[in-house]
Amino acid sequence: MQTPLMGQMMDVPLNVSTLLVHAARYAGHTEIVSRRIEGDIHRYTYRDCEQRAKQLAQALIRLGVAQGDRVATLAWNGYRHLEAYYGTTGFGAVCHTINPRLFPDQIAYIVNHADDRYVLFDTTFAPLVAQLAPRCPNVKAWIALADDENIPSIDAPLLGYESLVRAQDGDYAWPALDERLASYLCYTSGTTGHPKGALYSHRSVYLHAMGAALPDAMGFSAHDSVLPVVPMFHVNAWGIPHGAPLAGAKLVFPGKDLDGKSLFELMEAERVTFSAGVPTVWMSLLAHVKSIGARFSSLQRTVIGGSCCPPSMLATFEDEYGVRVIHAWGMTEMSPLGTLARLNWEQSQRPLAERRRLLQKQGTVICGVDMKIVGQDGRELPRDGIAFGDLHVRGPWVIDRYFSSDESPLVDGWFPTGDVATIDPDGFLQITDRSKDVIKSGGEWISSSELENIAVAHPDVAEAACIACHHPKWDERPLLVVVKRPGAAVTREALLAFFEGKVAKWWMPDDVVFVDELPHTATGKLLKLKLREMFREHVLPTAREGAASR
Numbered sequence: 001m002q003t004p005l006m007g008q009m010m011d012v013p014l015n016v017s018t019l020l021v022h023a024a025r026y027a028g029h030t031e032i033v034s035r036r037i038e039g040d041i042h043r044y045t046y047r048d049c050e051q052r053a054k055q056l057a058q059a060l061i062r063l064g065v066a067q068g069d070r071v072a073t074l075a076w077n078g079y080r081h082l083e084a085y086y087g088t089t090g091f092g093a094v095c096h097t098i099n100p101r102l103f104p105d106q107i108a109y110i111v112n113h114a115d116d117r118y119v120l121f122d123t124t125f126a127p128l129v130a131q132l133a134p135r136c137p138n139v140k141a142w143i144a145l146a147d148d149e150n151i152p153s154i155d156a157p158l159l160g161y162e163s164l165v166r167a168q169d170g171d172y173a174w175p176a177l178d179e180r181l182a183s184y185l186c187y188t189s190g191t192t193g194h195p196k197g198a199l200y201s202h203r204s205v206y207l208h209a210m211g212a213a214l215p216d217a218m219g220f221s222a223h224d225s226v227l228p229v230v231p232m233f234h235v236n237a238w239g240i241p242h243g244a245p246l247a248g249a250k251l252v253f254p255g256k257d258l259d260g261k262s263l264f265e266l267m268e269a270e271r272v273t274f275s276a277g278v279p280t281v282w283m284s285l286l287a288h289v290k291s292i293g294a295r296f297s298s299l300q301r302t303v304i305g306g307s308c309c310p311p312s313m314l315a316t317f318e319d320e321y322g323v324r325v326i327h328a329w330g331m332t333e334m335s336p337l338g339t340l341a342r343l344n345w346e347q348s349q350r351p352l353a354e355r356r357r358l359l360q361k362q363g364t365v366i367c368g369v370d371m372k373i374v375g376q377d378g379r380e381l382p383r384d385g386i387a388f389g390d391l392h393v394r395g396p397w398v399i400d401r402y403f404s405s406d407e408s409p410l411v412d413g414w415f416p417t418g419d420v421a422t423i424d425p426d427g428f429l430q431i432t433d434r435s436k437d438v439i440k441s442g443g444e445w446i447s448s449s450e451l452e453n454i455a456v457a458h459p460d461v462a463e464a465a466c467i468a469c470h471h472p473k474w475d476e477r478p479l480l481v482v483v484k485r486p487g488a489a490v491t492r493e494a495l496l497a498f499f500e501g502k503v504a505k506w507w508m509p510d511d512v513v514f515v516d517e518l519p520h521t522a523t524g525k526l527l528k529l530k531l532r533e534m535f536r537e538h539v540l541p542t543a544r545e546g547a548a549s550r
């Protein structure tokens, strides 16, 4: 057999540190602005950030942290958190970002499961650290992201971040690491069972950052001022802390104040052009902007994902404020970006209604990721926009297996996402449900997501969830659970009438129930398992009559 002819190019490893080095060299004076938990605004540059990340690396090495060791963070979006990203991964340690919104039991489980050596925390989380410390004996010290005078007095082995960093000179060269080494550890929210860890490599993070930065993905430029509302403790803030330095974009960190007023003021003050977050955040931002009759003077585009972006929100941003919405889908197991809704040249020539129809979907994959939908028998389903199936993905930033688990979650080399979706002839993905949340009426599937989107388009509805409710004839029928806007008086009948003509008759919810609030996961997604439990005994009016219209 002939010897294969190999390419003869340099094998330079793709390292996370090189993203920050690039920004420090070529956007050295570009600012990183943070609203600190101390209450003030902190400003410095990429050059300063790299310097302090090196000092942190030196400090951690002095403390005995070795390559492969896990160093955790419990922190808001801010410059010290960014230093922690690079100051750990830069020398081969693993940055484990913890979601402080999880239950303390889950956090203790995660810290022990990850075997974290040190945990860096914002002092707002001091009460949480006090609870966790006795339950996490392997953590050598909890490092307060603060000056010595602001270190909280709690019963735990504590160190002060600023004094640790200040004690080092920053005379340190990032080592070239094998690109397959682990870099970040992120746990899923764990709505059922324990959270599971996704362990990213340097290579996967680097490639994901390049994919995210592409013009038709998040599209970062050195002219952008980027404000990630999505937390750095949730899937690396969708890769923004890597994609922004790669492009040399200005970074603006909102800290802990994520209400509409605080965000809007920061966006205006820092001339933010790009932002990203989950729909609930934008709901409060839009409500604030409307209440004061303001306009966005610099914001050009925003990525909305994590849950389905209601079409009404997309229309408000675009029609009333001229801000382009990019609907995106992804998950922890895919670093997280999978798809984004952007039109190609030909699609952008189509009539407005057709363009909108596409942009409301979750979009097409970033080059590098591949997706397909499969039926119950595992066979691929047509990309006709009609067939529903289990969504499977693969690519260089999709997990192969979970941290500390030998079992492969893959099916024929593909990762089953647990989402149910359609893919249309344009290649646009539309998520219809989580597979365990799907509503099966007489053997046919009803998309809860589509019904929820219609419900929230009603002016009196603040939030809505659609769940399967037992039905004696059809097995399951949709039940709509609604939170009204304050002071709204909408009735069950009026809401049901609102669905007329918008969906097939057999998709119409069989009942509407009003509640004060809906249960959410730590990452802001609807907790439908809990809702289904709450309404397990609910008797649909159609069940009493013996049949649902279908």
Ligand code: AMP
Pocket: 188, 189, 235, 304, 305, 306, 307, 308, 309, 327, 328, 329, 330, 331, 332, 333, 336, 362, 417, 418, 419, 431, 433, 434, 523, 525
């Ligand atoms: P997480 O791993 O916490 O980021 O959650 C990932 C899950 O969030 C996905 O599997 C989807 O179920 C859901 N999700 C993310 N983005 C969207 C979106 N744009 N529309 C609907 N569901 C989404």
